[in-house]
Amino acid sequence: MxxxxxxxxxxxxxxxxxxxxxxxxxxxxxxxxxWIMVPGKSMPLIRDPASVAMAVQRLLPQPRGGASVVFADNGFALNQLRLPGGAGAYADQAGHVVDRWSSQWERPELWxxxxxxxxxxxxxxxxxxxxxxxxxxxxxxxxxxxxxxxxxxxxxxxxxxxxxxxxxxxxxxxxxxxxxxxxxxxxxxxxxxxxxxxxxxxxxxxxSPTKALAALRPGKVHGGALAANPPWQAMLTTATRHFPDAVPRILSLPRKPGDPITLRMRRADEWLPNGRTTLSFDAATGQLLSSTDAMAMPRAARVYNMxxxxxxxxxxxxxxxxxxxxxxxxxxxxxxxxxxxxxxxxxxxxxxxx
The missing domain is CATH 1.20.120 (Four Helix Bundle (Hemerythrin (Met), subunit A))
Structure with a gap:
């Protein structure tokens, strides 16, 4: 002792x-x-694919590899644009920027x-x-x-x-x-x-931990080079059709050529704020390559997500x-x-x- x-x-x-x-x-x-003080964070949420796609188009007029958009959610109704190097922006749900930063040190919540x-x-x-x-x-x-x-x-x-x-x-x-x-x-x-x-x-x-690890490991899919104007609305509509009860949470652009565009969604019964339900789209055509349903994962993997x-x-x-x-x-x-x-x-x- x-x-x-x-x-x-x-x-x-x-x-x-x-x-x-x-x-x-x-x-x-x-x-x-x-305590984040930015205008528009308490607005009603907009979920229809056409409006969300228009906001993405305004935030990413020229898509860049490694960029991502975190969509508005309950309690914080602003979209967040993340760019390589720590830059980013907050935008309303129509895609209009309300605050922008070039480094994480400009936003206390980031650092x-x-x-x-x-x-x-x-x-x-x-x-x-x-x-x-x-x-x-x-x-x-x-x-x-x-x-x-x-x-x-x-x-x-x-x-x-x-x-x-x-x-x-x-x-x-x-x-x-x-x-x-x-x-x-x-x-x-x-x-x-x-x-x-x-x-x-x-x-x-x-x-089984082995089955949980296999379910959590992202699948490997490959597509074409990132298009100059990806079909955002078609991708979001496809995602909604596959998971009607889910809401879009994070749209991530490929980091290198051949990687897909990934969309993370949160289904109604998921606890994880950004969800683990994932769809991968061809960066060149917007065609659906694969999808993973978080609620169909093994129970150990679902517990990990909690x-x-x-x-x-x-x-x-x-x-x-x-x-x-x-x-x-x-x-x-x-x-x-x-x-x-x-x-x-x-x-x-x-x-x-x-």
């Missing part, structure tokens, strides 16, 4: 600040649709998202985020084990009684056990989204958002105070007497 306590404290002292920042940025991102998911360092940062999530899981488990010894001294406090090391340790121990279920959910879902092998362990009770909405508070309405906010704030408080007490409030070693 002594070694477990030592490992818990030292690991927390090293990585606690990262977890605290992830908790704080996560809280802000849960409510980003509320907050990049920090929370990649620590501003791309794939390396994403791996670090996954490791931090696994460390958070370790803290929840070991913290519960260590708390059990002192359970009789439990006292509920939102904040420590004072900023002394003993008071912070007691507060850390007791607040941690209260929010442990929320932290367990946040850390498990966060790490699972980064590390597929860990995710397959999480979903294994619901079905991890992000659970983690990001994108399901369950305001009540779930509040729970995820509480989880993030608790992680911020526990992580920051753990680092403070470990590095700046450590007990002094007594001098050796003669």
């Amino acid at each position: 002594k070694w477990l306590d030592l490992l818990h404290r030292w690991t927390g002292g090293v990585i606690g600040l990262v977890l605290a920042l992830l908790g704080l940025t996560g809280c802000l991102l849960v409510w980003k649709a509320a 907050l998202f990049d920090f929370h998911h990649h620590l501003f360092t791309g794939d390396v940062g994403e791996t670090m985020i996954g490791v931090a999530g696994l460390c958070g899981l370790f803290f929840v488990v070991t913290g519960a084990i260590l708390w059990w010894r002192t359970r009789r001294t439990f006292k509920w406090r939102l904040l420590p009684k004072r900023l002394s090391r003993p008071a912070i340790v007691m507060h850390h121990r007791d607040l941690g056990i209260v929010v442990a279920p929320l932290l367990l959910l946040s850390t498990v879902t966060g790490a699972a989204m980064v590390f597929r092998p860990f995710a397959m362990i999480v979903v294994a009770p619901f079905g 991890l992000y909405p659970l983690h990001a508070g994108r399901v369950g309405g305001v009540a779930w958002k509040l729970l995820m906010t509480a989880s993030g704030l608790a992680l911020t408080l526990l992580g920051s105070l753990a680092v403070w007490s470990f590095w700046f409030r450590r007990p002094r070693r007594p001098r050796n007497a003669r």
Whole structure:
């Protein structure tokens, strides 16, 4: 038990600040649709293929490889244009631009998202985020084990009684056990989204991980070069005909010649905000090449698709958002105070007497 306590404290002292920042940025991102200030974000939604196609035509008068359009949705009724290099724009549902940027640093929601998911360092940062999530899981488990010894001294406090090391340790121990279920959910879902092998362990009770991986892996299809004026309306009409209950979420242009145009849709029963129902179209002709129905995936794959909405508070309405906010704030408080007490409030070693 002594070694477990030592490992818990030292690991927390090293990585606690990262977890605290992830908790704080996560809280802000849960409510980003509320604090993004752009005109038109509360307009009624337009779903018919002709109107959506006209908006895409205005946003992409000259289609560029690697560009994508995230369509308006409940709570944020603006289309978002994403361009290579971090540039982009918000546009109303008619395709008229209401705000434009040349770098993610011009929009706080974009660089907050990049920090929370990649620590501003791309794939390396994403791996670090996954490791931090696994460390958070370790803290929840070991913290519960260590708390059990002192359970009789439990006292509920939102904040420590004072900023002394003993008071912070007691507060850390007791607040941690209260929010442990929320932290367990946040850390498990966060790490699972980064590390597929860990995710397959999480979903294994619901079905075969091998079948889940096969279903989640995008199919390989090839088409012609990107046309100068793709038939957007025909593609959207085809998609609606195949999945009448689905709404378009992300239209992605090919990154290199031969890649298809992909359209992600969200069916009525999907939790994932951008859906996993995917259609691939020939970039030259607009002909449908393949389609994947997210609701026909194996159960383990469908459970995997639920991890992000659970983690990001994108399901369950305001009540779930509040729970995820509480989880993030608790992680911020526990992580920051753990680092403070470990590095700046450590007990002094007594001098050796003669």
